[in-house]
Amino acid sequence: MIYVAPEILERVNAWLTPTFDAKTQQTIKNMIAHDPEGLEDSFYKNLAFGTGGMRGIMGVGDNRINKYTLGKNTQGISNYLKKQFPDTPCKVAIAYDCRHNSKELAQVVAQVFAANNIQVFLFSELRPTPELSFAVKHLGCQCGIVLTASHNPPEYNGYKVYWEDGGQLVPPQDEEIIAEINSLTYDAIQFEGSSDLITLIATEVDEAFAQASIKNGSFNTSAKAKENLKIVFTSLHGTSITMIPKVLEQAGYKNVFVVEEQATPDGDFPTVASPNPEEPEALEMAIKLADEKKADIVIGTDPDCDRLGIAVRNNEGKMTILNGNQAMVLMTHFLLTQWKKAGKLDGNQFVASTIVSTPMVKAIAEDFGVEYKEGLTGFKWIAKMVKDFPELDFIGGGEESFGFMVGDFVRDKDAVTATLLACEMAAQLKKTNGTLYTYLSELFEKYGNYKEALISIVKKGKKGAEEIVAMMKKLREAPFHEISGSQVIRLEDYATGTSRDLTDNSEKIIEIPRSNVLIYYTEDGSKIAARPSGTEPKIKFYMSVHCKPGTKNAEEVLQQKIKNIQQQLAVQ
Secondary structure (H helix, E strand, C coil): CCCCCHHHHHHHHHCCCCCCCHHHHHHHHHHHHHCHHHHHHHHCCCCCCECCEEEEEECCCCCCECHHHHHHHHHHHHHHHHHHCCCCCCEEEEEECCCCCHHHHHHHHHHHHHHCCCEEEEECCCCCHHHHHHHHHHCCCCEEEEECCCCCCCCEEEEEEEECCCCECCCCHHHHHHHHHHCCCHHHCCCCCCHHHEEEECCHHHHHHHHHHHHHHCCCCCHHHHHHCCEEEECCCCHHHHCHHHHHHHHCCCCEEECHHHCCCCCCCCCCCCCCCCCHHHHHHHHHHHHHHCCCEEEEECCCCCEEEEEEECCCCCEEEECHHHHHHHHHHHHHHHHHHCCCCCCCEEEEEECCCCCHHHHHHHHHCCEEEEECCCHHHHHHHHHHCCCCEEEEEEECCCEEEECCCCCCCCHHHHHHHHHHHHHHHHHCCCCHHHHHHHHHHHHCEEEEEEEEEECCHHHHHHHHHHHHHHHHHCCCCEECCEEEEEEEECCCCEEEECCCCEEEECCCCCCCCEEEEECCCCEEEEEECCCCCEEEEEEEEEECCCCCCHHHHHHHHHHHHHHHHHCC
16 A cells, blocks of 8 residues: 555645546546655645746646646735725736646636636737736736746746736735735635636737837947847747847847747757756757858847847857856946946946846946845846836846846846847947957956856755755855865855854844845855755755956966865765
8 A cells, every 4th residue: 555644645635626627636546546756746835936936847736837726826816916906907917938738827827817807918829928027017917927937847837926017026925925825725716707808919019018128228239230240049949939030120130040940939848958048058059050150149048038048259269158147247237338328327327136146247337336236036136126216227137047137117037138238239349340258358357257157956856855955954054164275254144134254253134035045255255155946946056256357367267266166065
């Protein structure tokens, strides 16, 4: 007889009632008989909102993405909307990506909202996530939902929630909504709504979004410079194919070569091991096409089109992939330069990044005399800054994981506008025989060399989650005293909100929301952050090392530092 823990069996039995359809019940019975490990992982916890909303494997159970878990979320949000806007007829915009079941799940979500007498604007076909953020404000909605699991493997899907400002949920709203959801039972879900309350969006929002993207991402690049730039673009089987080629064409870029083998949306992502532009292999086909076409720049986006990877020619003419920190540094410096040229820097602007991203952005902002703000991982925190400081103009902001946001017309990372911005930089630089690679080298000469690296350790399932907890516990209770031969001088624990100076053991409060993040700072300027992912079964270690301008063999020095840190972390 197969043993199932009592607390899990209680959850399982709840799903074997008439509240759930016959197919779901039969699937669960088969798992009881043949897959107890899978059964445990499907029911041992409820999926929770993380840095990017709710994301998980599709299937039956409380710990899976399905019509019932998403239906319960949607019912809870419907109840919350009515409490928050008691005198307003509520409206919600819904979009979805290329993943399996995304369209069907989006329809389920739309029906639940409609059953709660909430008007729904549902995109008729897949669209980029940043367009959903834009649509929330453009259509005057109180809420927005996008069905996506970003760059996760094909078996995943997800559910991101946006509020009336176009930004993702942040505290205390997320906790309030979670409490509302958790107060419900599955039989409280209203699945059948009037179709009269659901309006399908075809192309109405596309043109407005495209024009806003061009307005925010263009910077007086001449028509000839645009014509001379050769661009290779790949959507990696995702949603960006619906918008980026159109925006580039309308902005005046004619030499755009699309990787046709990856242009068709496909939730299996058949040509890549992972549809993640953070992975160099994802851009292999695009780089091959770039060499055939003698292109200047390669751009690839993830399935929901909020992240982008960029490859450019190095000094030897070979395509080299920029990491997320490097792309962010270039975009930030370029934006600040353009604002300065236009005479728009008057002390009322800011740029933003995250606590695990490169410190170089702060150095650049300070050089321009522009305020720098820093938040937790996730673009919802940058969007919150825009909302919290309406008296300041938001220029742009990014994070190390290949996301960037230009201006505040979208309140999430936006690969559409960032793609245009990258092309504007490349076109202007080519006109003076430069490239993004030479531009980055010039910035390193001015601000000193920075180098970053990331280690992601995958720990799947219930056992993996417990191992991640144990690793973070060890890092807190037995912290490093030195890293790569350099003394640790400060330890920031965002779970407790404290920053401890290890040279004199003094402490100060960190004025930032609580999060399960530890950051070590060393005497030689290195920075190492440890953070469990909020959307994937991983623990991540972010490394940043630095050397001053004029350091001989800077790249080799920094690479050795990174190698030493990696070796030290490997034995933890």
